[in-house]
Amino acid sequence: MAGWIEACGADDVDEEDVIRFDHEGRTFAIYRSPDDEYFATDGLCTHEKIHLADGLVMDDIIECPKHNGRFNYKTGAAKGAPVCVNLKTYPVKVEGGRVMIDVG
Amino acid sequence: MVIVGAGECGIRAALSLRERGHEGSVTLIGAETHLPYERPPLSKDAIAGADEPAPKLIASREMLEERNIVLMSGAEAVALDRQAKSVALSNGAHVPYEKLLLATGAAPRRLPLAEGIEACVYLRTFDDALAIRAHLKRGIRVAVIGGGFIGLELAASARRLGCPVTVVESLPRILARAVPAEIAEAVHAQHVRHAVEIRTGSSIATIEHGPDGVRIGLADGTTVEADLCVIGIGAVPNMSLAEQAALAIENGIAVDAELRTSDPDIFAAGDCCSFVLDLYGGRRVRLEAWRNAQEQGTLAAGNMLGGHEGHTAVPWFWSDQYELGLQIAGLSDEGSQTVRRDTGEGAFILFHLAVDGRLVAASGIGPGNAVARDIRLAEMLIAKRACPPPERLAAPDTKLKALLAA
Structure with missing residues (x-):
């Protein structure tokens, strides 16, 4: 499995929000920032494998819906207890109204 | 710095003391022989999980060593001498303290x-x-x-x-x-x-x-x-040390907003303490909740180092049963009016409003984490002492985030 894949339509994600995207047994989270940029990370929190897409996006932070672990979704950086492992991020581009991510 | 109790609250306090730059000694006294671990999985995956159960550690031995946190495990604190500023352990040892945190938790009734x-x-x-x-x-x-x-x-x-x-x-x-x-x-x-x-x-x-x-x-x-x-008929706070040392007790070890007991060198946090919530008119409560233990442990660490920060967090807890997730923010018994919001797939949230229209609590239930985001936003509205219009709370197409910005 290599390279760029289509994750969703650009309008499928609200501003300052997140949706879940599953692909070949993997799960990702696709974000749209308040300044209208798109980002992608692994879909599960590094603490207890909770789907981050159920969480709350505030500015550039995604907060896990279960234990309030916080990550910067632009960089993947863990932002304090209970999470201590960073989140993997993926390159994103928008082409023709479609959000593409590079799953590597 | 000495912390009695190596559960969620105690270990968070110990880690926080180091994160805040404390360079003196940190001693954590725990009655159990395990390294500090998370309790929420004990009623769920530890019982019914497919894998051979192992405690979900909050801190590994390496983490403790790296941070020079001394864990005295399998040692019960049996006596507290406030004059000598020392804690006596069941194994005969005496641990002197400058500042002491009681994070002794609760025991099943x-x-x-x-x-x-x-x-x-x-x-x-x-x-x-x-x-x-x-x-x-x-x-x-x-x-x-x-x-x-x-x-x-x-x-x-x-x-x-x-x-x-x-x-x-x-x-x-x-x-x-x-x-x-x-x-x-x-x-x-x-x-x-x-x-x-x-x-x-x-x-x-x-x-x-x-x-x-x-x-x-x-x-x-x-x-x-x-x-x-x-x-499972409830829990009682572990406060024998505090009682024996004649600290003030009131449905738990009584602390002020900064988590200080009636002795200025002794703090208490987590399940064992009762504290006042400014948000609810200074009402004194004791919470048995994972997030509270974590937040108060961190807060107590700051105040042990001379800080004067008060506890302001909105009470919050969750429970998972089968595929249902339940979350509650705030104290629902403070409400006099309830507004229901149905969010689909059987999920719903009850917003509890006080007489003056202020949002005081939100309780939600639904599949998985379906209510999590709205409960989190409700928590922020509660912290802001917001008075959101009930008809907008009831309408599922009203984004709570929009109410927060209002």
């Missing part, structure tokens, strides 16, 4: 009728969970005494393992102390769907142990028979 009966067990520690797991083979009959969170989560786990389960609750409904009736009804219905027998309004007259397990006699003359009886 004991049921006198069950004393001495081997098949009656409690759940608080990882070892308790292992003992329960060892009993729970398919077909083993389980009785749960107490329709609170621990009991109901255990009931759900026992059903996952194929055990017949009867829950006995003395009050007219389950979760009577913790959640509004509508939410409790949704939880009740889910347990009934999973073939759990729930006997509400049933007080226990006798418990007898026989060759076929335990026989529980109810006040109405009927009996419940089980091979294993798990008792």
